[in-house]
Amino acid sequence: MLDGDVFLLAIMKKRTGILTAGGDCPGLNAVIRAVVRRALADNNEILGIKNGWRGLVEGDVVPLTRASVTGILPRGGTILGTSRLNPLESTETLERVKQNWEKYGLNALIVVGGDGTLSAALDIWRDHKLPIIGIPKTIDNDVRGTDFTFGFDTAVGVVTDAVDRLHSTAESHHRVMVVEVMGRHTGWIAAFGGIAGGADVVLVPEHPFKLSRVCELLRHREEQGRAFSIVVVAEDAHPHPDEDFLGGELSEQLFRHDRLGGIGTVLAHEIEQCTGIETRVTKLGYVQRGGSPTPFDRVLATRLGVKAYEMVLAEQWGQMAALHGNKISSVSLEEAVSDLNRLDEEIYRVAEVFFG
Amino acid sequence: MLDGDVFLLAIMKKRTGILTAGGDCPGLNAVIRAVVRRALADNNEILGIKNGWRGLVEGDVVPLTRASVTGILPRGGTILGTSRLNPLESTETLERVKQNWEKYGLNALIVVGGDGTLSAALDIWRDHKLPIIGIPKTIDNDVRGTDFTFGFDTAVGVVTDAVDRLHSTAESHHRVMVVEVMGRHTGWIAAFGGIAGGADVVLVPEHPFKLSRVCELLRHREEQGRAFSIVVVAEDAHPHPDEDFLGGELSEQLFRHDRLGGIGTVLAHEIEQCTGIETRVTKLGYVQRGGSPTPFDRVLATRLGVKAYEMVLAEQWGQMAALHGNKISSVSLEEAVSDLNRLDEEIYRVAEVFFG
Amino acid sequence: MLDGDVFLLAIMKKRTGILTAGGDCPGLNAVIRAVVRRALADNNEILGIKNGWRGLVEGDVVPLTRASVTGILPRGGTILGTSRLNPLESTETLERVKQNWEKYGLNALIVVGGDGTLSAALDIWRDHKLPIIGIPKTIDNDVRGTDFTFGFDTAVGVVTDAVDRLHSTAESHHRVMVVEVMGRHTGWIAAFGGIAGGADVVLVPEHPFKLSRVCELLRHREEQGRAFSIVVVAEDAHPHPDEDFLGGELSEQLFRHDRLGGIGTVLAHEIEQCTGIETRVTKLGYVQRGGSPTPFDRVLATRLGVKAYEMVLAEQWGQMAALHGNKISSVSLEEAVSDLNRLDEEIYRVAEVFFG
């Protein structure tokens, strides 16, 4: 923790805070490094706020120097830590945010987060006039107003590698491999991972599935003599309401008990029941949230970080840095948080070309 | 399928068969390529037998030329296919093996397989005098008589990559990550993957675990302020008989129902119950059996293939090619199949140094 | 080679040709597979033309079935081969193209290539009315009209991996590492690879460099106690005309003799001369053109392939499939080949933030 007084020495410099909030996402360190290096180029200061909004509520901050960000570009995680604390959860937390903002002499705050975090950022800017710039961050790619979020390409890489490996199975009897992947309410990771890996079926929340049709496809593949079938299923995919998906009681129980079961396990069980084909599950879990960001994610995160700092200089409050085509631009947080960015229909239709 | 007659033209050349049997294992193609290239260097022939022993029973074979093996070195799977058919399962299958052996004019057979396959090979050599050379193959590293089997290093690589990625999780509240890995009856993959990835607990079949001690370790880590804990558990690890492992009925049910549950899922559930710490599962499944073999596995497989063919030339029947130190040598199949190669105690003690 | 007659049987189906031309580029197989699978979904035919335009001149073609494209998605290279033959190089070659087009009963041709190939495609469509659709392909990312070309992300991945590895050097005395990368006349690979890897200097053709300034930066880093410096230089980067770059005669000789020297080697020599700091070179060469395409490139290539076939159905001749934001759309070949797509200034300025 820093005493506010020591900062008075540097009175003429801008001092901008940065915080990372929400779930893990490869590329956070790349963003932090870019913001710091861009600010240093103008001889300005960056104050790192620890553990998301919690650091601003509790006054847990650290000045970020060039040395702080040396070597962090290729590392997953975030040197600042994160939390899911919402600064608006009580008038007290909000009050503390304002007090600490004053105490640390912040000119602006860069908030790196997903849907929820950016919503809070928008409210604080709109209702309390604290000058904030956002940077979208989620492996799920479900934030509107940007073509892609960093972290997504890395998560897709993990899924693709798994599907690639499953493709090289050698056994001659047919088998079904179910791969359960992340993506919360959207099918981006499933669709991109499925297309990149060459999956035979991709199930996403945007298109509720019929088990009977899935089983038909898989049986057809077996009849055609294909060595195996790969089903990629998003964690939030679910059966079509028209269909009584769940055969047995155990399956029913597990479908509701996501920690013990999860859609992948249940689906594998159901597929085995309805097709008679041996079925195995791969559940990648948090592996998708970690690791060194891909070059795509590092470049995107770096560009967003540089841009966000330039938006601070340009005082574009209430906006976030975003990717459009091969340009980095700014969009209003209002647009960004207005709704989830659901899986593009064209992408889904591309995945569908390869079903069966 | 080939007609036996066409082979008479090449009467003076040695014609050796090769088959790959059992589960998938990266490096099989590297072995096949090495055997073929080594035989061609002496102007001899290699006959590929499709789908393990099944190809010899059913007469499904293909001559392997240089073109057949071009480009296969880095590929997972096996161009010959595999099966789990045991040639000794009936007198009829054995009879067919003998007939086809004659029909195709084989001088020798190279059998690439795990424990079960090599046992059958030994029996056929010992009891029926068909001249056979073995090559050990399993991702589980559980074959005796060789320092390592190819495929193992690749499987360890998959586990290590997953554990590495889990290590970069950024969230500030403590979490337990359970990673279930393969290895059948032995803990080689779990121990090597756990050591290489820096796991905090490694559970292997050779050392039945006490859940109470695991939970104690994890709680201790949380108290010490560690950001997370990683538990690597072999698919066949099991609780110590002294301890009533399973809390709930659902958990009990799943522990017995390996397709729906599996030790990883159940263990995560139990850990969450006893420690109160949020726990997540990663189940890698067949991903561990696939993909391009690592350089270590490719070199090992290639050396074993070259050696096996030289053992054919030297008529070392009933032996298998094996790695000892940095030399390739031969050992009797008898020794190789006498027992499982269980996890080395020194390795386990090394893993234990890092527990907690 | 196929006889034209056999095709008459399938008279009612569309028969579209596809060829891949120019330098190697990861993702070509993904394109071919996507085109074939999309056509098969409509029960149409795809004819593979071997070795670029050469196959159409010489009549070397192969029908592409589902089996032809099974398993090729993750593979570098192209199952069709390529060549640099220009169909317009003589009236004879052009005549043969027309004859074979007729002979094989083509309805349309999908041409996958870079700048030169797409120019030829445009001319043939414009001047000879053969209905052609283009797909841009180059690791250099220098084709206009699309945000990115497939292959580029894979090449950047190779460079980033190299720079990452150089970053972990441990020796305590300062050293300069020069990494020469591809990109022909543009700095895309250098800039993206440099940003993603965290290079300290990036030299691109779009910004002629001053050796004196590069050396100053490197000396400054050494004085600051940095453990090493990494310079990424595009193969076509060159000194600013204002500056007498080349110290010695040997260096001069090598700069002009690109096979023996190349800019990387010469630059390392010059840096060592002017700074006195030990300098080493890494020259990645054709490694950047090979390997399995990244998920980004596979998805892009797959989407472009599907789109290109749909453009055939829509008869959008003289157009190419392209990426804009997260949409695939079409642009005229005229626009695409009007000029090189040079490195974006914003990207270069981002790279510059991290110089020194």
Add this chain to the structure above:
Amino acid sequence: MLDGDVFLLAIMKKRTGILTAGGDCPGLNAVIRAVVRRALADNNEILGIKNGWRGLVEGDVVPLTRASVTGILPRGGTILGTSRLNPLESTETLERVKQNWEKYGLNALIVVGGDGTLSAALDIWRDHKLPIIGIPKTIDNDVRGTDFTFGFDTAVGVVTDAVDRLHSTAESHHRVMVVEVMGRHTGWIAAFGGIAGGADVVLVPEHPFKLSRVCELLRHREEQGRAFSIVVVAEDAHPHPDEDFLGGELSEQLFRHDRLGGIGTVLAHEIEQCTGIETRVTKLGYVQRGGSPTPFDRVLATRLGVKAYEMVLAEQWGQMAALHGNKISSVSLEEAVSDLNRLDEEIYRVAEVFFG
């Protein structure tokens, strides 16, 4: 730097120093972590000596705690730094080593290094009775007395990945790719990388090559219609004395000027001259020394670190920890430094099976 006095508090604990010296080598951090964790398990202390022997000469040390080694397992480089300073270079440096040994109250020293470093360690133990344990370290695998050194597998991985990528080149005219790799005086990296990658020619220092034979092989491959040829050449490979290798003056000049030329560049030039086939070079350079160690190297380094500390407890001075088969044991430093470990003949013969 630490004051010797503060250490008196911990008088009853063993205090062992550790230093890493010589060139970069992935796995150094894994060794350091293992030594520290193993010592802590016995409540003993480890003192990190900075920058190889220099830290002991200059008194630059740091106590290593559990926190010091958290997260370093997967990282290349060494947290302690290295240098090439030889403690025996003067009586003064040796005297300072002895003084600092006393000042810091060392019970023992673990020296992690290659040939030269281990020689110095042996001399200091033998002639000056400072109790030392060695751990062999080099990417070159040229230390005797151990099956493998850590770092080697990682370096081979870099080479294999490069050769794999070159294999996917698609162009239809023949081309030769020369890949220059490290290994100092031995051909281990070239041979393993060449075998794992499927090189068509491998040139190592242990077997001086005839250019005429290399060109003959390459021309033969071209005549056979092979799409390309890959030559892996060790940096220290050289022409057979019977043969006037070098055609031109420039080539001659470059062969002697290793920084500007190097064997790879010169060889490519000569091959192009004598075969007329277009030839390209890849020079991997220091990329081979960096990056995250492979699982094999991490496990080996960890086991050696644990063993080395147990050798301290057992007072096996003048010995080094080593890998034999799948066991870690100890050998005398005398044996280890008696000679270089040259490339095994069996390995070379395996590589040769695939020539041409």
